[in-house]
Amino acid sequence: MMTALKRILIGPPLKTEELKDQKIPKWKALPTLSSDALSSVAYGPEQILTVLAPIGAVALWYSLPIAGAIIFLLVMLGLSYRQIIHEYPGGGGAYIVSSDNLGTFGGLTAGSALLIDYTLTVAVSSSSGVAAISSAFPVLRPYTVLIGVFFVLLIMVLNLRGIRESGTIFSFPTYLFILGILGLVVTGLVKVLIQGVPSHVPPVTNHLPKGLTLFLLMRAFSSGCSSLTGVEAISNSTPNFKKPVKQNAARTLAVLVILLAILLAGVTGLAYLYHVVPNHETVLSQIAAHIFGHSVFYYYIQVTTALILLLACNTSFSAFPILASMMSDDKFLPRMFGVRGDRLNFSNGIIFLAVAAIVLIIAFEGNVNQLIPLYAIGVFLSFTLAQTGLVCRWIKNKPKHWLSKLVINLIGAILTFVVTIIFAVTKFTEGAWIVVILIPLLILIFYRIRRHFVLVGQELQIDIETDKPEEIESRIIIPVSGISKVVRNTIGYAKSIGGEAVALYIGFDEEDVKRMESQWEKWAPDVRLVTTVSRYRSVIRPLLRFIDHMGEDGKHRRITVLVPEFIPRQWWTKALHNQTGLMIRVILLFRKDVVISTVPYHLKH
Amino acid sequence: MMTALKRILIGPPLKTEELKDQKIPKWKALPTLSSDALSSVAYGPEQILTVLAPIGAVALWYSLPIAGAIIFLLVMLGLSYRQIIHEYPGGGGAYIVSSDNLGTFGGLTAGSALLIDYTLTVAVSSSSGVAAISSAFPVLRPYTVLIGVFFVLLIMVLNLRGIRESGTIFSFPTYLFILGILGLVVTGLVKVLIQGVPSHVPPVTNHLPKGLTLFLLMRAFSSGCSSLTGVEAISNSTPNFKKPVKQNAARTLAVLVILLAILLAGVTGLAYLYHVVPNHETVLSQIAAHIFGHSVFYYYIQVTTALILLLACNTSFSAFPILASMMSDDKFLPRMFGVRGDRLNFSNGIIFLAVAAIVLIIAFEGNVNQLIPLYAIGVFLSFTLAQTGLVCRWIKNKPKHWLSKLVINLIGAILTFVVTIIFAVTKFTEGAWIVVILIPLLILIFYRIRRHFVLVGQELQIDIETDKPEEIESRIIIPVSGISKVVRNTIGYAKSIGGEAVALYIGFDEEDVKRMESQWEKWAPDVRLVTTVSRYRSVIRPLLRFIDHMGEDGKHRRITVLVPEFIPRQWWTKALHNQTGLMIRVILLFRKDVVISTVPYHLKH
16 A cells, blocks of 8 residues: 555656766756755845844845845856866766865765755745745735645655656746746836835935944845855756756856846845835735735736745755765765665655755744744855865866966855854854754764774675685574464474474463473474473563573574564554564564574464 | 663562462551542532533532532442442452443443543543642642643552552551541631621522523533542452451441542532632632631642542552453453563553553643543443443342342432433533543444454464474575675575575676676575566565565475674664665565564674
8 A cells, every 4th residue: 555655656666777867958957957046036135134124224225235245245156166167067066076175074064064055945945935925825824834844745755756857847937937026126116217216215324323233234144145045056967968068057157147146136126115124924025016016917926936936945855865875875874865766866865855854844933034044054164165175176286277266266265154154153043053063963973974884894894715604503492372373383484494493481380381391292292392480471581591591502503583473464453462572573683693583474364 | 771770660570479469458448449539529529610600609509409419429329339349349340240240242331431431530630639739839830731741650650660568658648638628627617607607608599590501500410420430449449358358348438438428518518608619720729728828738738639639540550450451351452451560560551541641631731621521421331330230130140138239229320320421411512522432432442352362362273183383395585785794694594594595686787796696606606696687776576576486386385584684783873774674574574474584793883
């Protein structure tokens, strides 16, 4: 039944040969790879305003220079990542670039930052998508968490099926979203030109408004930087582009940077002009409502926003399992992350990501504002590491034009490093501390996992020429509870595998034991029966004593314990019987040299 | 570590011989067996007032005739149960009496009613105990559920240790409580005599106050009947009394009935005189505060009330596991309920009861008023069945004075039946429906469990003379993942148990398989290796196909699959490895004739 359900949800298994790289054209690569970056327009500008609004209306003007600074940072990042594309045409995620140029520690730092970041992308994007929907349909607001969890599960199932083949459909939401926001910006600006600036726009003053400290400005800036998450996606996927690979990827990156800059500037500008302040309704929804009223255009904006945000979740669902599988191959993560599932994707990574994101959504009640302080710090840390990695590379390899390349990446590294620090400091108490603790913790865990694998690998290695399998003496113990079909079945099995077999009967009083001995004599005199009385009614302790006793003659031998197991026809009846077999199995598992054989007995009832 | 913790909490195991009946004197039997009944004074009168109070002050007078009716019922019950003591000196719980005289269905009805009732006694008594404490210390009110759960766990641990030997200490609270309430009643009455009736006592009118319907009066009556829960305890434990058993038990019952009648009348009367109305503070706490102020005496009343209520919980903790073990012996409940634990008590029943009561406390937020509608219906149903059982017995056996005995039990049966019906009708929508559904459901489950055990028993039975264990051909399959120490270990074991062994290698591509074949030829040419390519990367399906293939020649043979199992030194490293072994084991468990042998390999790391 479970298998049938799995087949319906996930589809039939695929052969290994069906795994091949798909090359995608630019027009399809842009929407797929940039949904994460572009969708952050839905929450980035809002985050700036969330910090500034409590100071008062006069502070809102500062969102404009902050957006300007963010756009400057975006352009610098674009230039830096352009160089990664050219240097790592095989795909240069921060984990690869850092491992390659900064060593294991750098790579693991980037890896842990990225794993955290991908998980947060899913939580933030789906929560933000739900916010877009519930802004349009306030009746859904009480179900925020439920809807968010449902979306994550939906995307998980789609990814377990493997959705790469249906990529074309998935490029629509991004284009529709870009179109919608551009339309919104143009209409909004035209309206302002015709009707004039709404009267309530506060005047710009020369000095900082009261209460607006440098700390707050930096906090607003770092919050806004969440708009930049996702710009690295294209450089990670360079090999998926059609030839000429590098040029196509670089051009797509350039388009992404320009588009994102326009959307960011547009949304922040409109928010300022229309004097929008965050409340339970999203900023984007308020802007759209101001400009379009509650017309079809308004709902178009909300729905496409929600769709591109879900698509952004999806980006993490393809990036996380791949990174986890690379780290598993490098022995930093458990084996299960490196195994391809029925549909050729890394299903364990997909499921792990979904569960982790759902835990976050539930813990933070699907509230984007509370998730943001955890977010972006990982992204910017990985940005910093990737740039620093390239800086080291230029110094080491000194290729053509290495100095100008170095300058670009050095500026990128310094800028992103500064943002990381600003983020960690200004958001520390709001939640960034979790990430600040989590990253070194993860690195430690990665090292310990690798250490374990290396040691076990050495331990298990053998020399084919000299290390041959050898027979050692073996003895069989059959705990019996009486004389029944189950016992007959188990004794029959013991006879069939040969070796010296002893039946062990543990009675609760002498009378019990005597009756059993005389019956056994009649029934199976050829099988040796050992009996013992357990005054404490435990069967485990006498069994363990008997096993110890067998080893006392000093001979090294293996002991096989045959444990009969009822397999009932109806599952619920299993719980009605004694669980002695299960207990014996669990406890013997930790005894050296004891093999536990589960001999099934299939009940007809 | 788990074992050590268990030892500290529960104590060392006891030998079976240490199980012997303890005979207890009357002065010790009264407090132990009557705590359930007497403690219900803490919530019974309050339940009457809870129903009447919303009508208005004039309705409160009706609590007096209602209490009168309940006391009359109590006396009738006392007379009826006196006869059970004489007829069943071996202990006559409703389950035994009903099974004996009304057949299996009657017995199971009583059994399910009692199991529900014992569970509710724990939930109601502990919640009521917490209410007594939080009335005295309102600061604890937010922690009601937590404290209730803690108390249940505490009583569970005490019962797992086995607390019978320390019975003397446990008789103090009951006597202290009786003393306290008697003192309260006397002081309260004297105060009224000296200071006169408080002026706000409403006048008695001739006609029913507006809004006080017959339905409400019956509801108040049935709520108040929760005071009678527990009067059957003495007749259940007749054999524990010293000789002359019957006379001592009957006298103790008489004392209980008289004491309970006095306490009930006293508390209800004081509540009326002092015009106490239920609110977040218990009625008993309000009365005590009126009479004693917040002096030492007040705290004495609250603490002894809480203690006797916890003792009442404890009564259920001794009754439930014994009933469950009897029903398990009769094959109506899973075996685990009939097994004595390390400390000779039925530990599974104790743990089950604690868990069920904790679930109730959490679900009903430790609110006594919400639990009461579920309570008492089971008690009165079991009362009715026990009395009816005796009526049938008198008619069938016709002993001396059978007619007068029959009249007493018939009246008892009719009265308790009427109360059961009143309860079910007036409380139906408030929660009684749960019990009305649950009882037949439990009966159905009991029947199905017994049917399973009977069928399995027949299936497993063998004829010692003819049904001997027989050897059948056996073959061993060893799934191998490469050549390593683990594989060497498993092959070595296969050699030691003899029989035809085949190593099965499942590769993911042809190259893989060829490399393995050539290496194997060098390493262990004497062990046959079968290889196969799994294009779907599953190892389970090719293994199952291979097993099927072995059975295809039509010969009946057993197949043993040797599954190597890593036993790491540190538990957490277990999760790092592939769980293929576990998967193979789970899936093969459902294959007929396949024996799964877990061959351990103990890692040094």
